[in-house]
Amino acid sequence: MHRTSVPLLWRRFKHHYRLLGNHCKTCKTDYYPPREICPTCRRKGVLEEKEFEKKGTIQTYSIIYAGPVGFDKQTPYAVALIKLDNGPVLVSQIVDAPFDQVKIGAKVTAVFRKIYEDGKEGIIHYGLKWKVV
Amino acid sequence: MxxxxxxxxxxxxxxxNGVGIIGYGAYIPKRRIKAETIAEVWGKDGEDIKNGLMIEEKAVPGIDEDTATISVAATQNALLRAKINPREIGAIYVGSESHPYAVKPTATIVGDAINAGHDYTAASTEFACKAGTAAIQMCAGLVKSNYIKYGLAIGADTAQGAPGNALEYSAAAGGAAFIIGSDKREIVAxxxxxxxxxxxxxxxxxxxxxxxxxxxxxxxxxxxxxxxxxxxxxxxxxxxxxxxxxxxxxxxxxxxxxxxxxxxxxxxxxxxxxxxxxxxxxxxxxxxxxxxxxxxxxxxxxxxxxxxxxxxxxxxxxxxxxxxxxxxxxxxVRNAAPTVEDYIKDKEYVSYAQYAKIKGKLHYGGAQ
Known part of the structure; x- marks a missing residue:
């Protein structure tokens, strides 16, 4: 079962592996994932790549008991909105923590993990998940 | 011979020899299974197994961990100690017998994850349990002969042991990474x-x-x-x-x-x-x-x-x-990254059923 466009995934490796987003020099807004154009400044926006520090805080979270295909063997797991210390808010999985440690306000740091596999013969997706520190 | x-x-x-380790890093997954937990499933005496093998428990990877993720984590710790620009690494070798792909190098996944750029040679190596030390030798040779400034040598595995086999008590997950260089001011060993x-x-x-x-x-x-x-x-x-x-x-x-x-x-x-x-x-x-x-x-x-x-x-x-x-x-450099002892102490026990699920030992039939 190949679900993903391999070239599309490949273009996103640096974003997924290293938390590489972008920054609008005009309105000073950070974006992750990176934007093609600044939605605020439009044609006046000047975007440049920006690698965000892999530290953040849980803004809110949910425990997933019925995961989508590809994540169904991982249940139950936590998904959180994470406010990066020097960047925007993103959504990601929280790993290696009992659920009583997954709290609003908890400090988290990124870890490199397998996100999902395109079946037994497809590509393996890697990227960042987060653990409570 | x-x-x-x-x-x-x-x-x-x-x-x-003018070459040495300038940074080292370890990574051990958090989950553990005790020898007696496995022994109980197969009707064996857990104490006998522990005493015979001198293994009390073993590290089990998370369901989202494999040799690539372990290699990246160990390398990040090695970089914290070496304090070098990853783009100066000229060779990446990952030794393992559980590479995620049969064909596609683990080493390039590590290279992109640590932002090593593209000016490096890379390969995934295999020699059962000694592919990591072979990688150290390969890097040392390249550094010593001035082909590269730094080499990254990794040994990592998520080892397999068949259910009920003696290997099941020992086959574990973990890895270590070493950055090899020749500048005497940087060498730690x-x-x-x-x-x-x-x-x-x-x-x-x-x-x-x-x-x-x-x-x-x-x-x-x-x-x-x-x-x-x-x-x-x-x-x-x-x-x-x-x-x-x-x-x-x-x-x-x-x-x-x-x-x-x-x-x-x-x-x-x-x-x-x-x-x-x-x-x-x-x-x-x-x-x-x-x-x-x-x-x-x-x-x-x-x-x-x-x-x-x-x-x-x-x-x-x-x-x-x-x-x-x-x-x-x-x-x-020692305290710039977690020690092996830090990782050994940070643990969470799993049951045999959880272990079987994580290690893909369950057959899901038509419910894939």
Missing amino acids: NKVELIMNNSKKALD QIEATYSYSSDTPDFWRRSHAMYPSHGGRFTGEPAYVKHVFSATQGLLERTGYKINDFDFAVFHMPNGKFASGMAKKLGIPFEKIAPGFVVKRIGNTYSGSSILGLCATLDVAKPNQLILLTSYGSGAGSDSFVFRTTDKLNE
Whole structure:
């Protein structure tokens, strides 16, 4: 079962592996994932790549008991909105923590993990998940 | 038998090969399963198993961890200690017998994850449990001959053991990474010498597409592990002029505790000298990560100007033996990243059912 466009995934490796987003020099807004154009400044926006520090805080979270295909063997797991210390808010999985440690306000740091596999013969997706520190 | 001599220096003492470790990093997954938990499933006596193998529990990867993720985590710790720009790394070798892909290198995943750029050579290597030390030799050779400034050598595994097989008590997950360089101001442990001993000895193998390895039972002992580890170590001593008592610490590959401690005894090394690196008791056999995690744990406690003997073993079969001499720089970098002990203590036990799910030992039938 190949679900993903391999070239599309490949273009996103640096974003997924290293938390590489972008920054609008005009309105000073950070974006992750990176934007093609600044939605605020439009044609006046000047975007440049920006690698965000892999530290953040849980803004809110949910425990997933019925995961989508590809994540169904991982249940139950936590998904959180994470406010990066020097960047925007993103959504990601929280790993290696009992659920009583997954709290609003908890400090988290990124870890490199397998996100999902395109079946037994497809590509393996890697990227960042987060653990409570 | 074929003896291969690598990176040698013929002087007797205080050898300076001009190459060494400038950063080291370990990673051990958080989950553990106890030997008695596995023994209970198969109707065995857990105490017997623990005493026989000298393994109390083993590290189990998370469902989202594999050799690539372990390699990246260990490398990130090595970089914290080396404090170099990853783009100056000219070679990445990942040694493992559980690479995520049969065809596609783990090393390039690591390269992109650490932002090493593209100016590097890379390969995934395999030599059972010694592919990590082979990677160290490859990097040391490239650095010493000035082809590259820094080399990254990794040994990592998420080892497989068939349900009910003796390997199930030992086959564990973990890895270590080493950045090899030649600038004396950066070196934390000089590689004074290395020597290898190899032969075609089929003591343990896994055929293509086979899910679990096979092994020759007792044949893995005397003609395999014992012969190669002993011969490589003896060969190293003969060529360097060192005596076994010159070493402050020793690390041997740890397929189980019995083999490694037995080798120390055979060579006349007191257990205290292998104790710091004797991680097998608490995390199991991390295959390509085994002896080099022992080296990391030893570097975590060693003082400057101490000698460490390391001899790995890979089934099939071969051993790489090394002399490392620690430097003053070691004390400066040690606390820049988590120690092996930090990882060993940070643990969470899983049941056999959870372990079976994580390791893909369950058959889901049509409910995939």
